[in-house]
Amino acid sequence: MPSIIPFHPKRHPQVQRQAEFTAWVKPHLDMLYRTAWRFTGHAQDAEDLVQELLLRLYQKPATWIKLDNPTTWLMRALHNLFVDHWRRTRHAPLNRRHNLSWDDLINSMDLGGADPERLAHSELLQRQIQTALASLPHEQRTILALHDMEGHTVSELSVLLKLPLGTVKSRLFRARRHLREIFLANGNPGGEFYVLGDEVKAT
Amino acid sequence: MNCELLKKLLDVPATEIPDATLADIHIHIESCHACNQAWRMKQLLSAALKASPAPMLSEAAAHRILAQVFAADTQRRRNVMSVGIAAVLVLGLALGFTLNHFMVPVPDYVMRGDKLILQSERPTTVGVAFDAGSTLKDVHFTIELPAGIQVAGQPGVRHLTWVGELHKGKNLLKLPLVAHAGTDGLLTAKLSQGTDHQTFNVSIRAEAPLPMGSRLWHGLAQAFDWRS
Numbered sequence: 001m002p003s004i005i006p007f008h009p010k011r012h013p014q015v016q017r018q019a020e021f022t023a024w025v026k027p028h029l030d031m032l033y034r035t036a037w038r039f040t041g042h043a044q045d046a047e048d049l050v051q052e053l054l055l056r057l058y059q060k061p062a063t064w065i066k067l068d069n070p071t072t073w074l075m076r077a078l079h080n081l082f083v084d085h086w087r088r089t090r091h092a093p094l095n096r097r098h099n100l101s102w103d104d105l106i107n108s109m110d111l112g113g114a115d116p117e118r119l120a121h122s123e124l125l126q127r128q129i130q131t132a133l134a135s136l137p138h139e140q141r142t143i144l145a146l147h148d149m150e151g152h153t154v155s156e157l158s159v160l161l162k163l164p165l166g167t168v169k170s171r172l173f174r175a176r177r178h179l180r181e182i183f184l185a186n187g188n189p190g191g192e193f194y195v196l197g198d199e200v201k202a203t
Numbered sequence: 204m205n206c207e208l209l210k211k212l213l214d215v216p217a218t219e220i221p222d223a224t225l226a227d228i229h230i231h232i233e234s235c236h237a238c239n240q241a242w243r244m245k246q247l248l249s250a251a252l253k254a255s256p257a258p259m260l261s262e263a264a265a266h267r268i269l270a271q272v273f274a275a276d277t278q279r280r281r282n283v284m285s286v287g288i289a290a291v292l293v294l295g296l297a298l299g300f301t302l303n304h305f306m307v308p309v310p311d312y313v314m315r316g317d318k319l320i321l322q323s324e325r326p327t328t329v330g331v332a333f334d335a336g337s338t339l340k341d342v343h344f345t346i347e348l349p350a351g352i353q354v355a356g357q358p359g360v361r362h363l364t365w366v367g368e369l370h371k372g373k374n375l376l377k378l379p380l381v382a383h384a385g386t387d388g389l390l391t392a393k394l395s396q397g398t399d400h401q402t403f404n405v406s407i408r409a410e411a412p413l414p415m416g417s418r419l420w421h422g423l424a425q426a427f428d429w430r431s
């Protein structure tokens with residue numbers, strides 16, 4: 001009779017590590033993907049960005065294993081990866097010929113008497129916003145995404161980005177102004193609409 | 204309120220503007236067309252940013268992301284480790300890690316040539332036997348199963364490791380397996396002790412229910428008479 005080899009299988013260490021990592025990161029995946037989508041404005045880019053972040057993390061288990069509350073840490077890592085290392089841009093450059101003019105915007109959405117809260121959901125307008133966002137520098141895009149779109153507070157962003165409150169506020173202010181300028185320039189091929197300064201003098 | 208002041212407030216969220224200032228703004232934009240348009244646009248932009256939809260991550264995409272992370276990591280390890288493994292193999296052979304292995308057929312599977320044929324979708328205990336030249340303690344067993352075969356009762360588990368010992372002579376490992384029809388690949392058993400290690404590959408294949416008459420006894424097993 002042969003000896004019977006006792007069979008006490010454990011998972012392969014690598015498989016075990018994959019299972020641990022999956023269990024650890026799964027609750028944060030939605031948030032990471034959603035934020036990555038905000039940053040990149042593109043589904044495939046968002047997947048790639050999250051994947052790159054996770055690969056970097058996975059290869060340094062000492063980093064993620066110790067984190068008790070990883071949400072802020074993960075968001076910061078995603079932000080830094082995007083701002084510092086993400087050079088890919090898929091967005092089309094501003095295409096003035098095909099973009100909505102201000103007159104079109106008013107006419108198509110009856111902006112004169114309409115409620116901005118309702119108009120905000122217009123698909124056309126959302127496309128315009130995406131185009132304008134895609135034209136912003138990374139740092140401005142991310143801060144707008146996190147604050148104006150995802151609803152993080154200025155104090156949260158101060159912690160997340162490790163920046164003083166005042167810097168977060170001024171960066172937000174500049175990002176909004178830039179977005180508005182792009183949006184308006186984009187919305188009007190001739191650029192005649194936003195001449196508030198001139199009109200100011202006239203009124 | 205005047206146009207210049209209002210212009211400065213266009214990029215400040217309404218929630219951060221004092222109520223009194225907001226009231227002034229509303230009075231101003233009733234009589235100033237340019238500011239009225241600019242203020243509406245500001246409100247629209249701010250509302251549109253808030254309303255901007257973001258897609259949900261599908262289960263499939265989540266799975267894809269993690270699978271790619273693990274695949275990229277494995278690839279990197281393979282690149283890093285390949286030289287090391289080769290060195291260990293040479294060392295193992297030099298020290299004469301003397302093991303032989305045989306597949307021990309039981310009625311639920313057959314040997315066809317060197318190939319182990321399993322009945323698909325049915326838990327089957329496969330015997331793998333090792334002949335050790337001497338007793339070996341602290342042997343690390345690693346079993347890797349091809350895609351489509353898993354350990355019975357442990358869905359998705361295709362890699363197993365544990366530590367055990369081998370007695371001098373014949374040792375039998377009973378592996379409870381379930382295979383999907385059409386699976387064809389290699390079962391790899393790796394045994395290591397310290398820096399010694401030896402790997403055995405067995406061709407394995409799953410087929411639809413085997414006809415009763417084809418359940419053969421393999422000559423090797425009869426020779427060792429392990430079944431009695």
Ligand SMILES: [Zn+2]
Pocket residue numbers: 200203205206209231235236237238239
């Ligand atoms: Zn005015």
